[in-house]
Amino acid sequence: MSKARPTIADVASRAGVSKGAVSFALNGRPGLAQATVDRILAAADELGWRPSNRARSLSVSKAFALGLVITRDPAVLSSDPFFPAFIAGVESVLAPRGQALVLQVVSAGEDEEAGYRRLAQDGRVDGVFLSDLRHEDPRIDLLSELGLPAVTLNRPEGTSPFPAVILDDRPGTRAVVEHLLELGHRRIAHVAGPPAFVHATARSEAFVQTLAAAGLEPVAIEVSDFTAAGGIEATKRLLVLPQRPTAIVYANDRMAIAGLGAAQQAGLTVPDDLSVAGFDDSELAEFVHPGLTTVRADPYRFGEAAAHTLNQLIDGSGDVADVELPPAQLVVRRSTAHLEES
């Protein structure tokens, strides 16, 4: 087998220049004499230096851009309050540094992989945010292979070479269920998000475990898709169960608000006939009638923390630690109430 891949140091030594000069030349940054650039490129060629990986982490913020690949329908950007607020938090860190955010919406599979490869190519970004972690997420290995610095939103399964910014969804979900138990509810259902997402299953598991700790089982768990339409369908299915739930815990506000409307449409009064709770504390939650009991997650702060962490990594400021954000908090409004004995 051939020896180890040549490094920037090898190229520098062959060309008789500093590693910094190699980095500048390979990244096309100005400031070197053309003859020097030519000599460096020739040395890199002769050594078979691969332009993709190492240089990136050595060069200082050469792209002045960070990347976010979203593997969802583009409409999620306007329909889900997480991304606009997360991006706003990221931009609040990037703006003073003159950095840009490269945003790419892709479909799952080949498209997604191509999306990350494109960002890694030609030093288009200095690092990426990994959101919407999935079970057995193929992106961890992909990004390791691409040599692209990354920060994960929450901790992926298995080992990961990347720092994580963590916002634990479970205490918030637990608090919602405990709140409903205190109000006397025993027939509680859950409308879950897509089980491929780690954060969706974290919420479902916390739901089930909190009920189990009280010696209860869910009336039903409807697997849905985080959309309003999905929330309406799931709610309709729950409301025709022989043992109708007295409370429904939704995995996000969007489904909860749509479900609230579906319940009202079906002639139920919320919270007298049915208690409803969401997750996000999106802006709408406060304004719907009755105001939605939910869990406040603060995606703006999530974005800030993720951007700070990714920049630390890119700046090479030594050991970059995981960041644990305060867990999402229960916000009690009017959509949940004491169970009326009937």
Added chain:
Amino acid sequence: MSKARPTIADVASRAGVSKGAVSFALNGRPGLAQATVDRILAAADELGWRPSNRARSLSVSKAFALGLVITRDPAVLSSDPFFPAFIAGVESVLAPRGQALVLQVVSAGEDEEAGYRRLAQDGRVDGVFLSDLRHEDPRIDLLSELGLPAVTLNRPEGTSPFPAVILDDRPGTRAVVEHLLELGHRRIAHVAGPPAFVHATARSEAFVQTLAAAGLEPVAIEVSDFTAAGGIEATKRLLVLPQRPTAIVYANDRMAIAGLGAAQQAGLTVPDDLSVAGFDDSELAEFVHPGLTTVRADPYRFGEAAAHTLNQLIDGSGDVADVELPPAQLVVRRSTAHLEES
């Protein structure tokens, strides 16, 4: 030392034409006599106007990315429904093509100029969207000089070498005012957006002109800033006027919804004591109580159209025409009602 790089103004002066004409010629836009185009290109050549810039508009999609520079507080991305929906519309066109959106939030002035220069550098994007057009907007000349293809959201003042995607705000505002006049209102006030923005003044002017056509003058015009806090302050000032308005037209939903709350807080019933109308038909508009009468602008479609147009320009598909979107439509809900004689 060599002299400064020639500018568009130098080329214009040498060719004996306007800067706008130079922009048209260098960007390959139609509408100039061929002799004029030839003279301009010759002048550009003689002055050594940098052909690398010219090349950009001729080359085909080399960056596979489009740029959007937002000159506002980063929080606008989560607080103003326009941008998430606009970006979602843009991404719906970019995603199938494997293009990315490079998003940069900057403050006004030098930062903004640097932002565009950075995008133009090294072919980081193939073109940009120009949003939030301002009066005497310096970015038109800047982008002409940078040779970066652009599409403007609405038509800028003066000549512009760039195609525009137009969503005329005036018919919607006119419809709101006419709706209030039909309901019997005569004391109508306006809470305007920042006068630096072309779209804010378009709405204000349509407001004033529609009242004038009915032989009326505004009770008051409060200049505000499109934020909820600004909407509350402006509303408070209007409600203590000796001749209190019976209706308020806000330049966006965010200010209107905050104003609705401020009026209710002040003990007024909407719409019995005060009619309130917004602009945007943001998602909240339907859910607040009473539902907000507003104007539906469809920023998602705006984003789609802008992305299609910019890609046409970048693909060099000949003549790229302005796109005129259907104007925003009045949406009547419960926040406006017949004036009760008191």
